[in-house]
Amino acid sequence: xxxxxxxxxxxxxxxxxxxxxxxxxxxxxxxxxxxxxxxxxxxxxxxxxxxxxxxxxxxxxxxxxxxxxxxxxxxxxxxxxxxxxxxxxxxxxxxxxxxxxxxxxxxxxxxxxxxxxxxxxxxxxxxxxxxxxxxxxxxxxxxxxxxxxxxxxxxxxxxxxxxxxxxxxxxxxxxxxxxxxxxxxxxxxxxxxxxxxxxxxxxxxxxxxxxxxxxxxxxxxxxxxxxxxxxxxxxxxxxxxxxxxxxxxxxxx
Amino acid sequence: xxxxxxxxxxxxxxxxxxxxxxxxxxxxxxxxxxxxxxxxxxxxxxxxxxxxxxxxxxxxxxxxxxxxxxxxxxxxxxxxxxxxxxxxxxxxxxxxxxxxxxxxxxxxxxxxxxxxxxxxxxxxxxxxxxxxxxxxxxxxxxxxxxxxxxxxxxxxxxxxxxxxxxxxxxxxxxxxxxxxxxxxxxxxxxxxxxxxxxxxxxxxxxxxxxxxxxxxxxxxxxxxxxxxx
Numbered sequence: 216x217x218x219x220x221x222x223x224x225x226x227x228x229x230x231x232x233x234x235x236x237x238x239x240x241x242x243x244x245x246x247x248x249x250x251x252x253x254x255x256x257x258x259x260x261x262x263x264x265x266x267x268x269x270x271x272x273x274x275x276x277x278x279x280x281x282x283x284x285x286x287x288x289x290x291x292x293x294x295x296x297x298x299x300x301x302x303x304x305x306x307x308x309x310x311x312x313x314x315x316x317x318x319x320x321x322x323x324x325x326x327x328x329x330x331x332x333x334x335x336x337x338x339x340x341x342x343x344x345x346x347x348x349x350x351x352x353x354x355x356x357x358x359x360x361x362x363x364x365x366x367x368x369x370x371x372x373x374x375x376x377x378x379x380x381x382x383x384x385x386x387x388x389x390x391x392x393x394x395x396x397x398x399x400x401x402x403x404x405x406x407x408x409x410x411x412x413x414x415x416x417x418x419x420x421x422x423x424x425x426x427x428x429x430x431x432x433x434x435x436x437x438x439x440x441x442x443x444x445x446x447x448x449x450x451x452x453x454x455x456x457x458x459x460x461x462x463x464x465x466x467x468x
Numbered sequence: 469x470x471x472x473x474x475x476x477x478x479x480x481x482x483x484x485x486x487x488x489x490x491x492x493x494x495x496x497x498x499x500x501x502x503x504x505x506x507x508x509x510x511x512x513x514x515x516x517x518x519x520x521x522x523x524x525x526x527x528x529x530x531x532x533x534x535x536x537x538x539x540x541x542x543x544x545x546x547x548x549x550x551x552x553x554x555x556x557x558x559x560x561x562x563x564x565x566x567x568x569x570x571x572x573x574x575x576x577x578x579x580x581x582x583x584x585x586x587x588x589x590x591x592x593x594x595x596x597x598x599x600x601x602x603x604x605x606x607x608x609x610x611x612x613x614x615x616x617x618x619x620x621x622x623x624x625x626x627x628x629x630x631x632x633x634x635x636x637x638x639x640x641x642x643x644x645x646x647x648x649x650x651x652x653x654x655x656x657x658x659x660x661x662x663x664x665x666x667x668x669x670x671x672x673x674x675x676x677x678x679x680x681x682x683x684x685x686x687x688x689x690x691x692x693x694x695x696x697x
Contacts, residue, residue, distance in 0.1 A: 383622075
């Protein structure tokens with residue numbers, strides 16, 4: 216190949232399951248500590264020290280779980296679709312594995328976002344569930360996760376399963392902007408976005424800072440779960456290769 | 469110039485072949501329509517035969533029934549081609565897969581979506597849909613059902629290699645059908661209450677155009693993946 220390498224070196228290295236296993240092993244404790252500290256600190260600040268809302272009182276504090284999980288459920292879908300696209304284009308096994316790991320995690324986070332939303336909706340709107348654009352599009356996201364998982368488990372050949380799932384998750388990507396703009400396009404009961412990149416949050420600092428910490432904590436926690444699942448997947452799929460056999464022998468001797 | 473002419477001929481050839489095939493197997497053609505009628509007649513029996521109530525739910529019931537009937541017909545879209553090897557030959561042919569897929573989906577729509585649209589006034593009368601809502605319902609079905617065929621073909625292409633594709637297709641496709649359903653029933657409801665329906669129809673049209681441009685790529689990619697295993 217004479218053409219210039221336009222992708223950084225680490226991108227090609229990621230394609231090697233062994234290198235990926237090593238690097239996630241090094242990153243894992245880092246992210247685990249960050250997740251633990253951020254989530255503990257954020258929860259303490261959010262529950263004990265942040266001021267109560269002047270209208271909703273203390274019931275608003277569920278925002279510190281609800282917003283991070285809702286953001287993460289969408290990010291996880293994007294990661295799944297991007298990893299799927301990388302797997303389709305560059306035929307990287309590791310990208311396929313990442314996409315496969317994302318689906319169950321994303322589904323459970325989407326369930327968490329919907330459940331906390333329902334719990335929050337009961338005292339605020341007086342109903343567990345309303346058929347509102349934001350809620351419905353989040354429900355569709357959950358259904359898309361279920362579809363991706365069902366398709367992946369229905370196809371026996373792992374390569375075909377990964378490719379088919381990638382196509383499906385790329386098609387489902389149209390739902391992400393719908394979720395994002397559902398509060399702006401339709402008149403809904405759901406409040407508009409809490410965080411935007413361009414404007415200052417409408418909340419006071421003591422309220423949004425713990426939320427930001429919780430969001431970061433959720434991302435770190437997500438990274439930990441993805442890496443744990445990924446390492447598991449790598450070892451399972453590469454179990455016949457020499458380095459995994461060596462690894463198992465050194466670990467369980 | 470000659471190349472595009474050949475592509476055009478190819479498109480019409482595939483379309484003609486698919487239409488001919490479905491006319492030869494009449495049951496495939498008629499079954500979704502009978503299903504459409506049956507599902508819609510379950511609602512008055514199961515929920516309430518009250519005309520005022522039925523008039524209120526009629527657009528939703530007809531849309532859901534049309535959606536389920538389309539879903540039912542999807543499994544066969546690529547299956548026979550896959551099983552007798554036609555699909556592999558098509559993949560090997562020099563013509564773009566985009567055209568083949570578009571022709572097949574178009575044929576599928578003519579056999580299901582278009583037929584369902586033409587049948588819908590009958591159901592509308594059975595369900596006491598107000599006359600003002602009739603055109604809104606038919607226009608929304610006419611614009612919405614091609615999108616259903618396009619999205620559904622992605623699911624059919626992804627599951628064509630699997631022995632039990634039926635339930636799986638519904639799981640893959642139904643979440644993506646929801647926006648079409650929302651705008652479709654929205655148009656019909658607006659027509660009943662005398663509100664302008666142009667906005668809903670414009671949205672349905674926009675979704676259709678987006679689907680026409682993007683879905684064939686996804687269908688073609690899915691077919692290649694399914695055929696390669």
